[in-house]
Amino acid sequence: MIVARSRASRGPCGKRLLRWSEPRFGRVARLLKIMAAARPDPDAQPLTPEQLAKMRRVSRVKVLRQRLGMTQAEFADAFRLPITTLRDWEQTRARPTRRRALLRAIERDPDVMRRLLGEPA
16 A cells, blocks of 8 residues: 655655655554454354355345335335346346436435326326
8 A cells, every 4th residue: 555655855865755744654554553452263254256256246236225215116116117127136136227316316315206206107
């Protein structure tokens, strides 16, 4: 990790020496101290590449639905989505390619979208 330097000076051999800015170095030092304290803890070991490869990401659609505090059926009804499509998105069997803009709008202002989609055409 490269930290911003405040100024450079010359050492006794004429080589350029770097002095790190104190505020940034302090944050890095604190982070290194936390990491060093966590390293001996057997329950806080970093994941191996094999473990990371086995992990699955949580669908953004699922996170959005849970943040709104809705069930799959409520979310599908409120935003006029087929519940099977919603389940496919959440289980990452399919991606919301054509409806991505709708999901972004729901994410930004769910009440307005609920009102707009709830009105008869």
